[in-house]
Amino acid sequence: MPEANIYDPDLLTNRVLRGLAIALTVLAIVLSALNIYLEQYSLAVFEWGLALACIFVYFQIERHKLTFLQSLIVPYFLAIVVIFGTVGAPVQNGLYLWTLILPTIFYLLYGRDHGFWATLIIGVIQLINILSKDSSAFYEVERIATNFALAYLTLWVVSRAYEINRKKAQLALQQLALKDSLTQAYNRLGLKQYFRDAVKSSNLSLVMLDIDFFKKINDDYGHEAGDQILQQVTQLMQKIAGEQSVFRLGGEEFCLLLQMPKAEAANIAEECRVLVESSVFHYKNDTLKCTFSGGVAGIGGKADKDLSQLLAEADKKLYQAKHNGRNQIVVD
Numbered sequence: 001m002p003e004a005n006i007y008d009p010d011l012l013t014n015r016v017l018r019g020l021a022i023a024l025t026v027l028a029i030v031l032s033a034l035n036i037y038l039e040q041y042s043l044a045v046f047e048w049g050l051a052l053a054c055i056f057v058y059f060q061i062e063r064h065k066l067t068f069l070q071s072l073i074v075p076y077f078l079a080i081v082v083i084f085g086t087v088g089a090p091v092q093n094g095l096y097l098w099t100l101i102l103p104t105i106f107y108l109l110y111g112r113d114h115g116f117w118a119t120l121i122i123g124v125i126q127l128i129n130i131l132s133k134d135s136s137a138f139y140e141v142e143r144i145a146t147n148f149a150l151a152y153l154t155l156w157v158v159s160r161a162y163e164i165n166r167k168k169a170q171l172a173l174q175q176l177a178l179k180d181s182l183t184q185a186y187n188r189l190g191l192k193q194y195f196r197d198a199v200k201s202s203n204l205s206l207v208m209l210d211i212d213f214f215k216k217i218n219d220d221y222g223h224e225a226g227d228q229i230l231q232q233v234t235q236l237m238q239k240i241a242g243e244q245s246v247f248r249l250g251g252e253e254f255c256l257l258l259q260m261p262k263a264e265a266a267n268i269a270e271e272c273r274v275l276v277e278s279s280v281f282h283y284k285n286d287t288l289k290c291t292f293s294g295g296v297a298g299i300g301g302k303a304d305k306d307l308s309q310l311l312a313e314a315d316k317k318l319y320q321a322k323h324n325g326r327n328q329i330v331v332d
């Protein structure tokens with residue numbers, strides 16, 4: 001199942017970036033004013049650059065137009081300002097301490113792998129930076145470097161652990177939202193997400209399926225028996241079509257979304273139909289039988305239909321299958 005795009009403006013990463021852009025704009029303007037006062041003009045120029053970059057990124061997020069490359073501007077600009085600031089300023093200014101916020105920012109915004117490499121490279125540069133300074137009667141740069149390295153490593157480990165667990169929790173929640181709780185098949189929302197990605201490939205087919213006389217199963221054996229049939233029919237279809245391809249639309253209605261031409265999709269649906277028809281379902285001391293009907297619709301060479309058109313077309317064929325006596329798949 002595809003994941004949501006991380007540059008979706010409503011996602012946590014974008015909110016973090018927006019907050020960072022606002023905070024850094026204010027901070028960069030204040031610090032640049034201070035640096036102009038202290039006659040550190042080159043640093044002030046960098047800080048003005050950072051403020052402008054933050055304003056640009058903020059408006060890109062607001063306009064829902066931020067690209068991945070643009071999202072890199074603020075954190076990397078900040079890292080460059082901190083690195084150059086450390087090079088230019090005496091170590092007792094403590095400017096290098098700003099390096100400590102970078103692991104959290106990189107892990108939160110770009111995830112585990114990007115976070116790891118950015119944290120490693122920036123950490124090594126800053127350590128060399130600090131060690132290249134001269135010690136004085138009041139401080140030893142080796143001690144500063146050791147304390148910096150330890151604090152940086154601690155924040156690195158915490159940021160990494162946090163990001164790994166946040167990602168796991170996010171994926172678990174996404175899965176929960178996309179799945180039907182009774183059958184564990186993907187639900188309508190899952191279908192929409194899957195379709196959005198699958199539609200890029202040609203030869204996409206959708207089979208709409210509906211269990212025959214399901215109301216009678218409920219009436220004769222009870223709702224619990226009906227629930228069990230829904231679960232077992234799902235498993236049988238997943239066995240043939242694959243877990244990713246089976247969606248429960250609601251009630252006793254399912255669909256299969258298959259990346260193949262209509263004729264092949266009809267064969268898969270027919271295999272499912274034969275398997276369900278030949279299966280015996282057990283509920284307490286009863287043995288039950290059931291069948292389903294299906295209608296197949298397909299997308300041609302280019303993506304010429306949207307999901308609702310495809311569903312409507314498959315639904316029409318399903319209606320024909322019901323009308324023709326049920327327990328069959330209608331393609332044309």
Ligand SMILES: Nc1nc2c(ncn2[C@@H]2O[C@H](COP(=O)(O)OP(=O)(O)OP(=O)(O)O)[C@@H](O)[C@H]2O)c(=O)[nH]1
Pocket residue numbers: 182210211212213214215216218222223224225226227230250251252322326
């Ligand atoms: N057990 C169970 N029943 C459900 C669930 N959702 C919907 N139903 C029942 O499914 C039945 C659907 O009945 P109908 O729409 O009349 O369809 P049918 O009896 O299958 O008849 P045809 O589709 O025309 O073959 C209704 O009785 C619903 O109460 C569910 O989650 N569990």
